[in-house]
Amino acid sequence: MTGRGFLGTQASWAADLNLLAQIVLLLLLTMAVLRAKKGDLATHHTWMTVVVIANAVLIVAVMNPTFFRVLPTAINDPSLEPKMMFPHMLVGGLAELLGLYAVVAVKIDLPIAMQAHSQKRFMRLLAVLWTLALVGGIALYIFWYL
Numbered sequence: 001m002t003g004r005g006f007l008g009t010q011a012s013w014a015a016d017l018n019l020l021a022q023i024v025l026l027l028l029l030t031m032a033v034l035r036a037k038k039g040d041l042a043t044h045h046t047w048m049t050v051v052v053i054a055n056a057v058l059i060v061a062v063m064n065p066t067f068f069r070v071l072p073t074a075i076n077d078p079s080l081e082p083k084m085m086f087p088h089m090l091v092g093g094l095a096e097l098l099g100l101y102a103v104v105a106v107k108i109d110l111p112i113a114m115q116a117h118s119q120k121r122f123m124r125l126l127a128v129l130w131t132l133a134l135v136g137g138i139a140l141y142i143f144w145y146l
């Protein structure tokens with residue numbers, strides 16, 4: 001698990017880039033939530049779309065390849081923190097799928113877009129899952145590369 005990243009850790013360049021990008025996406029996501037609270041739903045939706053699509057690219061380009069590369073050894077190797085990696089994959093995957101659903105649902109008027117209170121609950125669940133995925137990913141980075 002050694003690489004030539006730019007943060008001076010054992011991580012690869014891609015893992016460092018992913019870490020920074022995920023933090024930027026969190027900031028963008030927070031700003032998008034603040035826009036929604038101010039009633040600016042159009043900007044909220046645009047920024048959420050950017051966040052969800054950018055994250056999908058990072059999953060496909062960085063996290064999925066690493067996941068499948070370490071999968072055969074991770075099952076029996078405690079140093080790869082399987083107890084952290086598998087929950088991260090599940091929570092992160094669910095967060096991304098719900099995020100994609102929310103973005104599309106608002107765009108084409110699927111059920112979630114109809115009732116304000118169920119929409120709010122859905123968004124809260126999404127925020128909790130996303131935060132858990134982010135915390136889990138940062139923990140993975142710390143345990144693998146520091």
Ligand code: HEM
Nearest residue numbers: 015018019022063064066067089092093095133134137141
């Ligand atoms: C909302 C969704 C997600 C967020 C916010 C997130 C966040 C993060 C963060 C911050 C890192 C640390 C940076 C790094 O080591 O690259 C990371 C690493 C990782 N994540 Fe995710 N993640 C998400 C979804 C997923 C999914 C769906 C998978 C399953 C394929 C996954 C698998 C991994 C793996 C294997 C790593 C280590 C990558 C490496 O070091 O090369 N993540 N994630």
